[in-house]
Every structure is written in C-alpha cells, then in structure tokens.
Amino acid sequence: xxxxQWIKIPYAILSLFIILNVGxxxxxxxxxxxxxxxxRYGIRWYQPYIDxxxxxxxxxxxxxxxxxxxxxxxRLTGGIGVFLFVPAIFGSEMFSNFxxxxxxxxxxxxxxxxxxxxxxxxxxxxxxYSALGVGRGLAQVTAAEIPMVLSFIGVAIQYQSxxxxxxxxxQQGGIMNWTMMTNPLVTVLGLxxxxxxxxxxxxxxxxxxxxxxxxxxxxxxxxFLGVLQTNRAIFPMAKTVLFxxxxxxxxxxxxxxxxxxxxxxxxxxxxxxxxxxxxxxHSIRWFYKYALPLGIIAIxxxxxxx
Amino acid sequence: xxxxxxxxxxxxxxxxxxxxxxxxxxxxxxxxxxVHKASAVKIWEKxxxxxxxxxxxxxxxxxxxGAIEMRPLMTPRFDAYRFGIQWRPTPRQANVFMISGYxxxxxxxxxxxxxxxxxGPKFVVGLGSCTVNGxxxxxxxxxxxxLDHYLPVDVYITGCMPRPEALLAGFEExxxxxxxxxxxxxxxxxxxxxxxxANQKKIIKQWDMPDYNW
Numbered sequence: 001x002x003x004x005q006w007i008k009i010p011y012a013i014l015s016l017f018i019i020l021n022v023g024x025x026x027x028x029x030x031x032x033x034x035x036x037x038x039x040r041y042g043i044r045w046y047q048p049y050i051d052x053x054x055x056x057x058x059x060x061x062x063x064x065x066x067x068x069x070x071x072x073x074x075r076l077t078g079g080i081g082v083f084l085f086v087p088a089i090f091g092s093e094m095f096s097n098f099x100x101x102x103x104x105x106x107x108x109x110x111x112x113x114x115x116x117x118x119x120x121x122x123x124x125x126x127x128x129y130s131a132l133g134v135g136r137g138l139a140q141v142t143a144a145e146i147p148m149v150l151s152f153i154g155v156a157i158q159y160q161s162x163x164x165x166x167x168x169x170x171q172q173g174g175i176m177n178w179t180m181m182t183n184p185l186v187t188v189l190g191l192x193x194x195x196x197x198x199x200x201x202x203x204x205x206x207x208x209x210x211x212x213x214x215x216x217x218x219x220x221x222x223x224f225l226g227v228l229q230t231n232r233a234i235f236p237m238a239k240t241v242l243f244x245x246x247x248x249x250x251x252x253x254x255x256x257x258x259x260x261x262x263x264x265x266x267x268x269x270x271x272x273x274x275x276x277x278x279x280x281x282h283s284i285r286w287f288y289k290y291a292l293p294l295g296i297i298a299i300x301x302x303x304x305x306x
Numbered sequence: 307x308x309x310x311x312x313x314x315x316x317x318x319x320x321x322x323x324x325x326x327x328x329x330x331x332x333x334x335x336x337x338x339x340x341v342h343k344a345s346a347v348k349i350w351e352k353x354x355x356x357x358x359x360x361x362x363x364x365x366x367x368x369x370x371x372g373a374i375e376m377r378p379l380m381t382p383r384f385d386a387y388r389f390g391i392q393w394r395p396t397p398r399q400a401n402v403f404m405i406s407g408y409x410x411x412x413x414x415x416x417x418x419x420x421x422x423x424x425x426g427p428k429f430v431v432g433l434g435s436c437t438v439n440g441x442x443x444x445x446x447x448x449x450x451x452x453l454d455h456y457l458p459v460d461v462y463i464t465g466c467m468p469r470p471e472a473l474l475a476g477f478e479e480x481x482x483x484x485x486x487x488x489x490x491x492x493x494x495x496x497x498x499x500x501x502x503x504a505n506q507k508k509i510i511k512q513w514d515m516p517d518y519n520w
Contacts, residue, residue: 035385035387038382040382040388041387041388042385042387042388043387043388043390043392044388044390047361047390050390051392053354053357053361054354054357054358054361054401057354057357057358058425058426058427059342059344059425059426059427059492060340060342060425060426060492061425062425209395213366213395213396214394214395214396217399218395218396218398219398220398220399221398221399221425222425225399
C-alpha cells in the first residue's frame with residue numbers, strides 16, 4: 001500500500017476553492033445568458049457572490065432542532081465528497097484529489113448522501129412543502145440513479161476498472177478515444193441520468209417554483225441557506241467533472257476543464273429551456289420506462305461488442 | 307381557523323395512542339424579538355451593509371392592488387434583476403417586504419405573521435399613497451391608514467399607483483439607507499415591541515395567534 005501524502009490535503013482544499021469559484025461564476029453567467037435570451041439585461045455575473053455574503057452575514061437565525069442544523073451540513077458533505085474523490089485534472093499531482101481504486105463506487109454513495117441528509121433536515125423544518133419536495137426528491141434521485149449506475153457499470157465493463165483515473169487514462173490521445181465516441185450508447189444513458197440529477201427542467205420537480213415554492217429549503221434561511229447555496233455551486237460542478245471524466249476524456253488543465261464543464265452543463269440548460277417541467281409521476285415513470293431498458297441494452301451491447 | 311383549533315386538547319393518533327396537542331406551544335414560538343446589534347467592527351458592518359443593499363430579496367406576497375405594478379419589474383422593459391433585486395417565495399429567505407397598496411384588516415394579520423418570520427436585517431417598503439395616509443381608502447371601514455403604526459417602514463413610494471420607474475427609484479433610496487446603516491427596522495420593532503403590538507391588537511379583534519410567532 002502506498003503511504004498517504006499529507007501535502008494532498010492543502011492541494012485538495014485549493015482545488016475545492018477553485019471549483020467553488022468556477023461554480024459561482026458559472027451560476028451567474030448561465031443566469032445572465034438566460035436573461036439575454038429572454039431579452040433582459042439580467043443579473044450581474046457576480047450576483048451569486050453577493051447573495052452568498054449577504055446570507056452568511058444575516059444577523060438572526062432560528063433553529064427547528066438538531067437535524068435542521070445537520071441537514072445543510074450533510075448536503076454540503078455530499079457535494080464536497082463527490083468532488084474530493086474524483087480526479088479534477090488528469091496527470092496533475094496537485095489536482096488529482098483523493099482518487100483511489102474503486103472511487104467510482106464511493107462517489108455513487110456520496111451523490112445520494114446529500115439528498116438523504118436534506119430529507120432529515122427539511123423534515124424537521126416542518127413545512128408541508130418541504131416534506132412534499134423531499135418525497136419527490138428521493139423518488140426522483142432513486143429513479144435517476146438507475147440509468148446512472150447502469151452507465152457507470154457500462155464504463156467499468158468497457159475499461160475493466162472501477163478507478164476513475166484509470167478510465168481517464170484510457171481515453172487520452174484525441175477525441176476518438178473518448179467514451180463518447182467509443183461507446184455512444186452508454187454516454188447517452190449517462191447524460192439522461194445527468195439531466196435527472198441536475199434539478200433543471202424538465203426534471204426540476206423538487207424545487208418546482210410554480211408548484212411547491214421552493215420545496216425542501218422552504219424553512220432554511222441565513223447561514224443555513226448560505227451553506228446550501230455553497231453546495232449549489234460545488235455539487236453540480238462535482239457531478240459535471242465526474243461525467244467529464246467518465247465520458248468526455250477528462251481534462252489535463254484548468255482551461256480545458258472549465259470549457260468542458262461549461263459545455264456539459266449547457267446540455268442540461270438547453271434541454272431545460274426546450275422542455276417544460278414533468279409532473280412527479282411523469283418524471284419517475286419516464287426513467288423506469290425509457291432509461292431502464294436503454295440501460296440494460298447498453299450493458300448487453302457493451303459486454304458483447306467491446 | 308376556529309377558536310377550538312388553538313385550544314389545548316387530547317388527540318387520538320392513527321395508531322390508537324392518545325397524546326396531548328397544544329397548538330399555541332407546538333406550532334409557534336412565543337419568544338419576543340430581540341435587538342440584534344450591528345457588528346462592532348465598522349468596516350465589516352459597512353461591507354455587509356453593501357452586500358445587503360445589493361442583494362434585495364423581495365417576499366413575493368402581493369398584499370394589495372399595487373402588486374400589479376411589481377410584475378413589470380421582472381419583464382425585459384424594467385428588469386429589476388440587474389439591480390440585485392430578486393423575488394423569493396418564502397418569508398424565511400426574504401429581506402424586503404413590499405406592502406403593495408391598501409392594507410385591509412384581514413391582510414394585516416397575515417402581513418404581521420409574515421414579517422415576524424423574516425430574518426433580519428429586514429426592510430419594509432410601503433408602496434402607494436394608501437400606505438402613507440390611507441389614500442383613497444382613508445375613510446374605509448376595513449383598511450388601516452398609517453402603515454408605520456403597525457410595522458417599521460423604511461421607504462415610502464407615493465403615487466396611486468406609482469409607475470415601475472418610481473419603484474426602481476424607491477429601491478435605490480432603500481439601498482442608500484441600508485448602505486448608510488439607517489435601515490434598522492428590525493431593531494426598532496424589537497425596541498418598541500409593546501407599542502407596535504398594542505396598535506396591531508387595536509385593529510385585529512380576533513387575535514387567535516401568539517404575540518410573536520417566528
């Protein structure tokens with residue numbers, strides 16, 4: 001066994017700091033693009049920073065109990081956990097984070113972890129919309145997890161490895177080596193799961209702005225909301241980096257990472273502006289009806305042909 | 307809500323067990339509001355005040371006819387988002403309470419409850435002449451006349467109705483007040499709590515809620 005290198009801890013904190021900023025700026029830029037498409041001038045690109053500072057700087061906050069405190073903490077742990085076990089920059093000693101053998105399985109646990117923590121926290125908040133949102137969220141994440149796990153298994157069969165670093169290494173040497181080109185079926189499946197977990201239309205049944213405004217975080221305010229907002233910057237970035245590593249050849253420097261993350265994120269944005277929101281039962285049925293059979297076909301094809 | 311709903315009573319649960327329910331204790335918190343002092347470090351408080359002024363989250367609760375003048379602010383023509391103004395669906399996350407026009411006695415009760423659930427520093431903007439002196443409803447039997455007898459108001463925007471441009475100007479005024487550190491409505495409310503409560507109780511006859519319900 002390799003000895004643990006302590007220098008990895010400050011490196012991981014640095015890459016976490018970078019990804020937080022990338023996430024916040026991307027949030028602002030995406031909302032700006034949305035406003036411009038709608039003919040508005042839109043928010044300032046640095047507005048997410050101001051909102052974050054304001055929420056952390058509010059003077060009063062009230063508690064509904066222990067789980068109310070722990071909910072946002074668990075949620076943030078889920079986001080940071082996903083990011084810390086995925087190599088951010090391939091081939092970089094500094095930004096490979098804590099990628100270990102079998103990290104693909106570990107990351108799957110972390111993706112679910114935040115939702116469960118939020119369920120406990122929002123449940124203690126006691127607002128009916130929180131309970132509704134959490135019920136929908138758990139059902140949705142469970143349904144979207146099926147194509148996600150199947151696509152991960154497909155990738156694992158293809159490269160005979162559960163280590164994300166090995167999988168990225170196998171995709172180096174040009175766009176034709178990416179999983180996107182060598183195994184398009186699994187990539188499509190992965191992107192479907194990606195849409196399902198990004199909380200954007202048509203799968204934004206959890207926050208559902210016109211229906212159960214705004215779902216699980218209804219009771220969360222000031223610092224609690226600040227922690228949740230921090231996670232909203234980190235978690236989608238971590239998921240996007242994970243999918244970039246598995247399907248789109250990873251990144252060898254921060255420029256490539258930011259470009260690829262932006263493009264993959266835009267997939268969910270563009271799908272979101274084209275399709276209106278599903279109802280909760282539609283969304284879950286859609287995953288079981290179309291994504292599950294596609295996943296089984298993808299695995300069979302992968303194991304027979306590749 | 308009937309009188310009975312707030313009474314302490316024994317209830318049989320779906321599993322057949324009996325337990326006691328006291329709605330006034332279980333669902334609300336009766337603690338009176340406290341004064342939250344500004345940070346002692348001046349430059350830090352200034353920085354926070356700047357952030358507060360540039361990130362105004364409005365409670366999306368149209369209390370009167372003036373709410374119709376707030377909708378155009380979201381459209382491409384006026385676009386309040388570029389000034390850091392956004393709408394939030396829950397009082398917990400909002401900082402600015404827009405009292406949009408006439409305030410009926412029935413709405414006042416909901417407004418007080420929503421205001422007390424907001425986390426501070428919080429600001430109140432009175433929209434339209436009705437909030438200043440009752441406007442065209444000054445002798446109506448079911449509206450209040452002066453809003454600042456019941457809630458600490460930061461900025462009034464007069465007019466019947468004020469145009470969206472006037473609203474944007476009003477928000478700029480509110481921002482100036484916040485940056486100058488003058489928008490301490492939450493603390494004023496806590497310091498003069500008895501006076502505000504007495505005024506509110508004079509208007510709301512059926513007071514079936516705790517005195518302070520955050």
